[in-house]
Amino acid sequence: MNYHRTLKSAVAALAIAMPLGWASIANAQDAVNLRMTIWSANEAHLKLFNEIAVGFKKDHPNVTVTYESLPFDTYTTALTTQIAGGNAPDMAWIFETAAYDFVNSGALYPLTDTLKASPGYNLEEVSATATERWSKDGVLYAYPFSTSPFGVFVNNHLIKAAGAKTPAELIAAGQWDWEQAISTASAVGKTGKGGLIVRDFNYQMWQNVASVWDGWGASPWSADGKTCTMAEKPMVDALTFIHDAIFEKKAIPGPGENIDFFAGNAAMTITQISRASLLPKDNPFSWDLVPLPKGPAGDYALIGQAGIGVMQAGKNAKTAAEFVAYMTNPENSAKLSQFFPSARKSLLNAEVLKKTNPLLSQEQIDKVVISGIETGKVIPGHTGFAQIQQAVRSGLDAVWRPDADIAGTLQKICGQIGPLLKR
Amino acid sequence: MAVAQDHARPESRSSSPFWTIARRDSLAGFLFIAPQVIGIIVFVLIPLGLVFWYSLHEWNVLANTFTYTGAQNYRMLIEDTNLVEVLGATAIFSAGLVVLNLSLALLLAVLLNQKLAGITIFRTLFFSPVVVSLVAWTIVWGFLLQKNGGINGMLQVFGIEGPNWLREETTAMISVIVVQVFKNVGLNMILFLAALQGVPNELYEAARIDGAPASRQFRRITLPLISPTILLTSIITIVGSLQVFAQIAVLTQGGPGMSTTVLVYYLYQQAFQFHLFGYGSTLSILLFVIVAVLTFAQWQMRKRIVFYES
Numbered sequence: 001m002n003y004h005r006t007l008k009s010a011v012a013a014l015a016i017a018m019p020l021g022w023a024s025i026a027n028a029q030d031a032v033n034l035r036m037t038i039w040s041a042n043e044a045h046l047k048l049f050n051e052i053a054v055g056f057k058k059d060h061p062n063v064t065v066t067y068e069s070l071p072f073d074t075y076t077t078a079l080t081t082q083i084a085g086g087n088a089p090d091m092a093w094i095f096e097t098a099a100y101d102f103v104n105s106g107a108l109y110p111l112t113d114t115l116k117a118s119p120g121y122n123l124e125e126v127s128a129t130a131t132e133r134w135s136k137d138g139v140l141y142a143y144p145f146s147t148s149p150f151g152v153f154v155n156n157h158l159i160k161a162a163g164a165k166t167p168a169e170l171i172a173a174g175q176w177d178w179e180q181a182i183s184t185a186s187a188v189g190k191t192g193k194g195g196l197i198v199r200d201f202n203y204q205m206w207q208n209v210a211s212v213w214d215g216w217g218a219s220p221w222s223a224d225g226k227t228c229t230m231a232e233k234p235m236v237d238a239l240t241f242i243h244d245a246i247f248e249k250k251a252i253p254g255p256g257e258n259i260d261f262f263a264g265n266a267a268m269t270i271t272q273i274s275r276a277s278l279l280p281k282d283n284p285f286s287w288d289l290v291p292l293p294k295g296p297a298g299d300y301a302l303i304g305q306a307g308i309g310v311m312q313a314g315k316n317a318k319t320a321a322e323f324v325a326y327m328t329n330p331e332n333s334a335k336l337s338q339f340f341p342s343a344r345k346s347l348l349n350a351e352v353l354k355k356t357n358p359l360l361s362q363e364q365i366d367k368v369v370i371s372g373i374e375t376g377k378v379i380p381g382h383t384g385f386a387q388i389q390q391a392v393r394s395g396l397d398a399v400w401r402p403d404a405d406i407a408g409t410l411q412k413i414c415g416q417i418g419p420l421l422k423r
Numbered sequence: 424m425a426v427a428q429d430h431a432r433p434e435s436r437s438s439s440p441f442w443t444i445a446r447r448d449s450l451a452g453f454l455f456i457a458p459q460v461i462g463i464i465v466f467v468l469i470p471l472g473l474v475f476w477y478s479l480h481e482w483n484v485l486a487n488t489f490t491y492t493g494a495q496n497y498r499m500l501i502e503d504t505n506l507v508e509v510l511g512a513t514a515i516f517s518a519g520l521v522v523l524n525l526s527l528a529l530l531l532a533v534l535l536n537q538k539l540a541g542i543t544i545f546r547t548l549f550f551s552p553v554v555v556s557l558v559a560w561t562i563v564w565g566f567l568l569q570k571n572g573g574i575n576g577m578l579q580v581f582g583i584e585g586p587n588w589l590r591e592e593t594t595a596m597i598s599v600i601v602v603q604v605f606k607n608v609g610l611n612m613i614l615f616l617a618a619l620q621g622v623p624n625e626l627y628e629a630a631r632i633d634g635a636p637a638s639r640q641f642r643r644i645t646l647p648l649i650s651p652t653i654l655l656t657s658i659i660t661i662v663g664s665l666q667v668f669a670q671i672a673v674l675t676q677g678g679p680g681m682s683t684t685v686l687v688y689y690l691y692q693q694a695f696q697f698h699l700f701g702y703g704s705t706l707s708i709l710l711f712v713i714v715a716v717l718t719f720a721q722w723q724m725r726k727r728i729v730f731y732e733s
Contacts, residue, residue, distance in 0.1 A: 077695045077696055080484050080485065080695070080698055081695060083484050083485065084482075084484045084700060101485060101698075102485060105483065105485035105486040106485075106486050106487075107485040107486065107487070203590070204676060204678075254570065254587075255570070255587060255590040256569050256570035256571075256572075256587045256588070256589055256590045257569065257570050257571050258566075258569050258571065258572075259571075313487060384697070386696045386697050386698070387696075387697040390692060390696065390697075393676075393678070394677070394678060394680050394681050394684075395680075397590075397678050397679035397680045398679075398680065400590070400679075
């Protein structure tokens with residue numbers, strides 16, 4: 001009797017427990033873990049990203065988003081190695097230089113439909129110039145969440161100590177052009193401090209020098225990307241000017257010279273405005289942020305971009321696309337814009353930008369940020385960029401010598417990259 | 424008698440246990456070597472086979488395509504105009520490294536093979552870079568070799584204008600070689616020191632009695648007796664030199680131009696930076712063949728140049 005009762009109890013317990021068990025297995029099966037690779041390890045950035053992930057979880061309780069910070073310098077290499085190893089992330093940040101490779105390869109999940117279907121998303125307010133590099137045949141494959149203009153940070157203290165005119169004075173006099181900028185940098189360079197530094201260039205990342213040569217209307221290749229234009233007059237003139245500034249005027253620190261603007265050791269640096277966070281807080285110097293100087297070809301601006309793409313190969317590509325739509329909706333874009341300037345028109349006004357960039361003055365925001373984002377060209381990129389970058393880097397080493405044959409070297413570089421551009 | 428034997432055999436077979444002492448010993452032996460053998464199969468032989476397999480394919484990681492292309496990557500290898508420069512840089516690096524490393528290691532070993540007070544401190548000093556992290560070591564040297572870095576700063580004290588070490592083709596290669604030599608010379612030095620201490624003292628005594636000067640003692644006694652160690656260190660150093668990567672990646676990124684782009688760095692660029700995994704695998708096969716040929720040649724040469732007491 002006892003035996004039968006025990007058996008019955010056991011069967012009853014099983015009958016209750018089994019559906020519960022199935023339910024929990026089903027829940028576990030529904031659980032979606034999304035991973036996004038990023039190149040920032042900044043605590044403030046990660047705090048904001050995690051808040052956004054928590055916000056997404058409210059409507060998608062089964063979705064958990066994690067962020068994986070990869071080293072900035074080797075980011076694309078690490079990302080493609082993950083993909084090659086069959087461990088692709090669900091979402092990834094993508095550099096503007098690598099955008100063509102990712103967009104054209106078919107590695108990314110198309111985003112347009114998901115973004116447009118997201119309530120209140122308003123994709124139309126993101127300008128076509130901002131999305132150009134991230135689209136193919138009218139379909140957006142990665143969202144450009146960061147559109148950061150290049151400007152010139154200035155150390156007024158060093159410039160005044162060298163007895164030169166500050167950029168602000170030159171702007172007021174209507175003389176802010178490359179000749180004057182280099183003259184000021186040269187005056188500081190001759191005191192033993194650094195003149196003007198193109199940040200992150202280091203005689204390797206030559207694409208950042210577009211912040212100078214764009215002033216001459218120079219470009220490494222034609223608009224369709226098929227023809228090398230490095231040996232043409234604007235580029236030869238621009239590089240001759242830069243070469244002269246390095247080796248004759250000592251206005252730009254030469255190859256192998258390590259000088260940090262943000263440590264107070266140089267007159268000026270060209271970099272993206274997001275680097276304002278590097279300005280020293282303990283021992284501050286009198287600084288300014290001004291637009292890029294006028295070149296022989298007129299006024300110009302340069303922007304760097306970063307995109308978020310969803311990996312086509314991922315199991316949860318649709319959910320990942322929904323997360324990207326949430327992360328970059330107007331509300332979250334406003335939050336992100338304190339670190340990553342947005343290309344949304346509604347966020348491109350002094351009121352919003354002043355709140356998110358408290359270090360910058362109204363004038364700096366108007367002249368550098370808003371005007372830069374609206375008119376700026378994106379730094380050079382191309383399909384197969386890593387290979388082209390390496391060939392040009394290797395070729396340009398012959399330019400960064402005192403006795404360089406600039407025109408001849410540029411001709412040789414075109415010979416090297418010509419076949420790569422046509423691919 | 425014969426019949427009795429025939430009957431006895433099956434009986435003795437069925438009674439003898441399967442796990443004989445010999446079998447048990449063999450099993451123990453196999454179990455002892457199993458971790459190493461499995462490691463070699465999983466981490467050496469299978470990847471080697473896969474690399475060869477990949478070298479016959481074009482692998483587009485982003486587009487997720489893996490297409491059989493036969494010998495196309497090998498044709499690309501033959502037509503690659505950069506390869507001559509790359510192999511040249513590799514040969515210069517290896518030759519420079521081997522000559523400088525072995526001669527300096529031997530010199531240090533001879534100097535430190537003395538019974539002096541505090542000699543252990545010097546031995547430790549020269550050996551210590553071997554245990555320092557390679558990347559940390561290289562990064563520090565990178566700072567020292569900058570144009571306005573520590574080395575040129577020191578030269579300036581003596582009124583010498585130092586070169587731009589890492590930005591000029593000749594000095595960049597010399598810098599990379601010297602940084603690598605200083606890092607690893609201690610290891611070869613210890614091996615030479617052990618070999619020198621193994622040379623019987625009686626031989627030197629006999630030579631001294633015969634009136635042989637120190638230089639002849641070194642040539643006729645020391646060198647022949649430590650020649651097996653010279654062979655060992657030269658094989659290790661040559662193979663190691665062909666695998667140099669971190670120093671190039673940190674100090675020069677293969678520049679200026681392509682002057683320090685050695686084979687391994689070129690391979691890394693092709694596979695991981697340009698995403699040409701198929702061609703990168705083909706370059707790996709080339710590296711494997713070069714290492715195998717050089718090691719085989721050195722092994723063959725041992726009969727002529729290495730002296731074995733036995």
